[in-house]
Amino acid sequence: MPSSKPVTVFGPDFPFAYDDWLRHPAGLGKVPRDLLGAEVAIVGAGMAGLTAAFELMKLGLKPVVYEASRLGGRLRSQAFEGGQGVVAELGGMRFPRSGTAFFHYVDRLGLATTPFPNPLTPAAGCTVIDLEGRTHRARTLADLPPLFSEVAAAWADALEEGAGFGELQDALRERDVPRLKALWDRLVPLWDDRTFYDFVAQSRAFQRLSFHHREVFGQVGFGTGGWDSDFPNSMLEILRVVLTGCDENQHLVVGGVQQVPQGLWQHAPEAKAHGHWGAGTSLAGLHSGAPRPGVAAIARAPHGQIDVTDVLGNTRRYPAVLVTCQSWLLTTQIAVEESLFSHKLWMALDRTRYMQSSKTFVMVDRPFWNDLKADGWPVMGMTLTDRLTRGTYLFDNGPDKPGVICLSYAWMSDALKMLPHPTERRVQLALSALKRIYPDVDIASHVIGDPISVSWEADPYFLGAFKGALPGHYRYNHRMFGHFMQDALPEAERGLFIAGDDVSFTPAWVEGAVQTALNAVAGMVRHLGGASHADNPGPCEAWPGMGPVALSD
Numbered sequence: 001m002p003s004s005k006p007v008t009v010f011g012p013d014f015p016f017a018y019d020d021w022l023r024h025p026a027g028l029g030k031v032p033r034d035l036l037g038a039e040v041a042i043v044g045a046g047m048a049g050l051t052a053a054f055e056l057m058k059l060g061l062k063p064v065v066y067e068a069s070r071l072g073g074r075l076r077s078q079a080f081e082g083g084q085g086v087v088a089e090l091g092g093m094r095f096p097r098s099g100t101a102f103f104h105y106v107d108r109l110g111l112a113t114t115p116f117p118n119p120l121t122p123a124a125g126c127t128v129i130d131l132e133g134r135t136h137r138a139r140t141l142a143d144l145p146p147l148f149s150e151v152a153a154a155w156a157d158a159l160e161e162g163a164g165f166g167e168l169q170d171a172l173r174e175r176d177v178p179r180l181k182a183l184w185d186r187l188v189p190l191w192d193d194r195t196f197y198d199f200v201a202q203s204r205a206f207q208r209l210s211f212h213h214r215e216v217f218g219q220v221g222f223g224t225g226g227w228d229s230d231f232p233n234s235m236l237e238i239l240r241v242v243l244t245g246c247d248e249n250q251h252l253v254v255g256g257v258q259q260v261p262q263g264l265w266q267h268a269p270e271a272k273a274h275g276h277w278g279a280g281t282s283l284a285g286l287h288s289g290a291p292r293p294g295v296a297a298i299a300r301a302p303h304g305q306i307d308v309t310d311v312l313g314n315t316r317r318y319p320a321v322l323v324t325c326q327s328w329l330l331t332t333q334i335a336v337e338e339s340l341f342s343h344k345l346w347m348a349l350d351r352t353r354y355m356q357s358s359k360t361f362v363m364v365d366r367p368f369w370n371d372l373k374a375d376g377w378p379v380m381g382m383t384l385t386d387r388l389t390r391g392t393y394l395f396d397n398g399p400d401k402p403g404v405i406c407l408s409y410a411w412m413s414d415a416l417k418m419l420p421h422p423t424e425r426r427v428q429l430a431l432s433a434l435k436r437i438y439p440d441v442d443i444a445s446h447v448i449g450d451p452i453s454v455s456w457e458a459d460p461y462f463l464g465a466f467k468g469a470l471p472g473h474y475r476y477n478h479r480m481f482g483h484f485m486q487d488a489l490p491e492a493e494r495g496l497f498i499a500g501d502d503v504s505f506t507p508a509w510v511e512g513a514v515q516t517a518l519n520a521v522a523g524m525v526r527h528l529g530g531a532s533h534a535d536n537p538g539p540c541e542a543w544p545g546m547g548p549v550a551l552s553d
């Protein structure tokens with residue numbers, strides 16, 4: 001009998017139940033009494049930094065948060081001028097319900113979520129697929145020509161054939177750690193060296209079909225849309241996405257996801273969970289309202305301490321420091337003393353590979369796409385195409401508010417096509433591509449206010465959208481993810497922790513940023529002489545029994 005339990009981001013590399021750990025009434029641990037109120041530094045006020053800061057504050061430490069750009073990092077909801085609070089989600093925008101640690105905070109903050117209008121979902125209503133100049137409209141897969149169902153079936157068969165997917169996901173649903181690890185650890189050396197494209201092209205399931213089936217898979221993909229931008233990535237990375245349900249059952253946060261990091265910044269936890277700080281204490285309160293400026297240097301100080309110097313030249317000394325910005329910034333933004341990390345870790349930090357991504361948004365007077373044509377279909381739908389725009393998403397904020405169109409959400413080479421252009425030109429390019437799909441719809445006539453666009457790779461505080469591991473990168477992922485376990489490190493390399501999207505095994509999903517932040521919390525508490533509660537063992541205690549499989553160097 002296959003398991004009917006929900007799919008969650010439970011490993012598979014390190015199948016630790018972060019959601020249970022967070023929910024447990026005993027809390028995440030204790031720091032020695034004499035360290036209550038001690039300052040620890042957190043570099044970066046994105047979701048990883050603020051998750052860690054929030055939990056460390058609850059444990060009675062005094063996190064000192066540094067941020068070079070905007071609070072929220074890549075959870076950035078930019079309001080349109082005069083738009084009655086409607087926003088463009090410039091970074092993360094759709095959040096799988098399987099990300100239970102992230103949703104722990106969404107729920108705690110009382111934020112409302114609603115299904116994201118992904119292709120072929122009821123939330124999208126109508127999906128338009130435009131490939132090689134042919135346009136199809138559909139509400140479900142069954143509305144599309146048989147070729148699309150053949151592609152979907154071939155993908156399911158390829159997963160079964162190449163990864164024993166059914167059994168693997170069953171073990172994950174059951175949270176059967178020995179079974180999950182046995183199955184996953186066998187796949188790691190098999191697929192770390194090979195690309196997603198290789199997996200698809202060499203599968204018997206796709207080899208039986210035409211090249212065009214493969215092309216359609218690349219453009220339309222599974223779940224949220226085209227995945228051909230990921231074809232060069234390590235297949236392990238794609239397996240994790242499908243296995244952990246990251247690409248399905250996704251929600252958006254009503255009013256903007258930035259409310260999650262901002263909420264953690266403002267939120268005062270209930271006094272009893274607090275330990276040291278009195279009721280009403282929040283991160284914002286501990287910082288007089290705003291984080292400290294960006295960090296310029298991190299260096300070793302005497303007695304195991306670490307000095308953090310901000311861009312204004314202020315130096316403060318800490319017993320432990322957590323860095324959560326993208327790892328390339330440890331050489332381009334921050335002068336990090338080389339001896340703080342081993343050469344092997346530096347190799348991993350610098351070899352990290354980021355994907356590019358651009359998004360272009362406009363605000364429109366009303367959700368006009370719901371108007372019906374004579375044939376009964378809406379005038380416009382969520383659109384997937386092989387044209388420049390790639391993915392177009394429609395956000396209906398209700399009849400009394402302006403709507404938002406993400407004209408184009410693109411990755412890699414499609415994002416680079418937009419990179420040199422200013423926002424207005426990006427809008428023109430996107431509108432002219434959409435005109436070919438919707439010759440009768442005058443989208444431009446509905447646009448109000450100023451458009452908004454982003455290219456994450458052009459921002460010096462990010463240099464890319466998110467990690468996309470290449471073949472052969474498992475060992476680097478392993479070094480970075482496991483760095484919170486510092487017992488075996490030489491003294492000179494202890495006390496500086498890393499967390500965030502690119503430290504995670506599931507990059508491009510905020511759940512990974514949250515989970516690695518929780519690892520860093522556990523690692524820091526241990527480093528300071530504390531521990532998890534005996535009734536609620538944490539990642540440090542779980543690591544020896546279920547840590548990721550090590551491949552030889």
Ligand SMILES: Cc1cc2nc3c(=O)[nH]c(=O)nc-3n(C[C@H](O)[C@H](O)[C@H](O)COP(=O)(O)OP(=O)(O)OC[C@H]3O[C@@H](n4cnc5c(N)ncnc54)[C@H](O)[C@@H]3O)c2cc1C
Pocket residue numbers: 043044045046047048049066067068069070071072073074075090091092093094095096293294295296324325326329333334357456461462464465466499500501502507508509510511513
């Ligand atoms: C285009 C895009 C789409 C995405 N889509 C999704 C999605 O749909 N669903 C999903 O779950 N996830 C998505 N993600 C991933 C998600 O946004 C990230 O995993 C998450 O926000 C990363 O959080 P973080 O704290 O690790 O990093 P960040 O948010 O990058 O935080 C690090 C912070 O460090 C700051 N910093 C940089 N340099 C310094 C310095 N010198 N000193 C101090 N601070 C510094 C940065 O300004 C930043 O605020 C997407 C990301 C992007 C970019």
